[in-house]
Amino acid sequence: MKNYDLALIGLGNVNRTLASLIRDESASLAEQLGFTIRVTAITDLRWGTLVDAGGIDLAQALDLAPGETFASLGGVDTCDNETLIRTCPADIVVEATFTNPLNGEPALSHVRWALESGKSVCTTNKGPAAFAADELKALATKNNVRFEYEGAVMSGTPVLRLASGPLKGVGMRGFSGILNGTSNYILGRMEAGLRQDEAIKEAQQYGYAEADPTADIGGSDVRLKVTVLANDLLGAHLHAPDVPTEGITGITQEMIDQAVQQGAHWKLIGQGTKAADGTVTVSVAPQMLDSSHPLAGISGATNALLFDTRFLGQVTISGPGAGRIETAYALLSDIVAIDAFHHQR
């Protein structure tokens, strides 16, 4: 059975969840997927760097005692990501560091180093795909490897590969989505009568919102996702700063009340449309949707994406847009896609 060796860049919630899955369920995963997975390298600012070409003992690596680093397992307590990524014994580099909304670094460099050294990449990081998708896809093609980033849009809910696989040839004319669960949750709670600041506090208590909710409610998180979708689905060549972006901070209780009276709902919508001449127009902005709109009923932290197509009209997929197990699954599905690519070569 084919085996893939992984290098985990960052050991936060998502890569830790993926590693736990590999530790606990390698046999059943192999049976379902038709290949095995090992982790041969891990690097994280907190624990340092660990490499084992024979496969890291994940039970040990995921259960360090307080104060320990990877140095106590034979690794080092420092990180030299460029050297590690370029030289480690891995087939696939799994990038799961935090998204930098300004320029995508250092994740963008991590991806570039991996592809340059002939390794496929899967990532949940929005930065590389939103700031340098064209460059990185070309680099992957040149090196006969893959750059996969399904988790950058709706965590494990597949939208990029739904469009490129089962919907191939459908005539994609545009998309429209609820792509940030936090802001959708907040808008829903405002409909239930909370002020926006109260709804934000509640979202923070439940773990939906970060301590600094700016990226969620200001629209910059959705902006990155719209960039990725416009480039992948509509063949645009945008960078994140090209997307006109307005968040939900201007939505007042009066606007919400007026919508509710009409049976309508305010939603933060990220959208893109392709004109007949190929021009792609994108935006992130709140929109008041009539109750009959397919996105009007998407409530709570759920995400949804509506595809506007030539042959099928509107097709909508909804599902989780965040969560550690959901996002770890996105990485697993990226590895499945990389495996399919290797079968095709």
Place this chain on the structure above:
Amino acid sequence: MKNYDLALIGLGNVNRTLASLIRDESASLAEQLGFTIRVTAITDLRWGTLVDAGGIDLAQALDLAPGETFASLGGVDTCDNETLIRTCPADIVVEATFTNPLNGEPALSHVRWALESGKSVCTTNKGPAAFAADELKALATKNNVRFEYEGAVMSGTPVLRLASGPLKGVGMRGFSGILNGTSNYILGRMEAGLRQDEAIKEAQQYGYAEADPTADIGGSDVRLKVTVLANDLLGAHLHAPDVPTEGITGITQEMIDQAVQQGAHWKLIGQGTKAADGTVTVSVAPQMLDSSHPLAGISGATNALLFDTRFLGQVTISGPGAGRIETAYALLSDIVAIDAFHHQR
């Protein structure tokens, strides 16, 4: 560029629409899909049989004068489907005859003859997959070809290949869907105050319902789809008669009114669940759904399928479930899948 030669079995709305697309847009389809398509054989009870290994002139074949048959184009005005399917110069047999809800014939035999003679099959016919999926899949594997039938469930809205491709490894635990647009339209019109017989008449006027609406409102159409889904998504080995089925004829105006008062909706739900021991339970029956249910807001003739999964919880896809161009696209997407299979061999 790779080319696929098609044999069209049946030239009703769906295959006629597919043939028109090939006639009118072969260049742009080739550019999008990366392969070309020709039609080398057509058979239909009304027009007879036409074969041309060099590619049939579709402009002629789709525009016969009244009273003409394929005999006037050098074919014959009779049909011997077994001989044609076994011997015609085609890579792919496109089966689009009417579904027989009792035993799937003659479509089932059409598919069998094609696979036995080393041709891949794509079909929008629910019969073969609902009555003999295991046999036909094994036959395809043995002959190193494909048996594809995405259009048998929600026309071109991809559910089978969403599950087998982008959602591979997600841990499918069950599904629940609105799989018949006619009955969903009728239930919606009953909510608006029409009696069921009035709603059926209206659906017939708009072309949603057949002159004999029994298969739609009696649940047997959904039963076939549930059989296909349970086998494909949950690994069951069911035949259509195994599915307990109840249609919407028992839904009274009083039941509808009571639901509306509670903010709920009656829906005809086809569902399947897989227990921990692998047992699959299926049913087709009306259910009253609370307004917060992801399927409650699916209105009109739209279809939707909710996947219940281990890693992502609930993921729902909605889109058209019928229509000639939508169903012709299902066949096109089947051909795309067959092409991907050939790249993997």
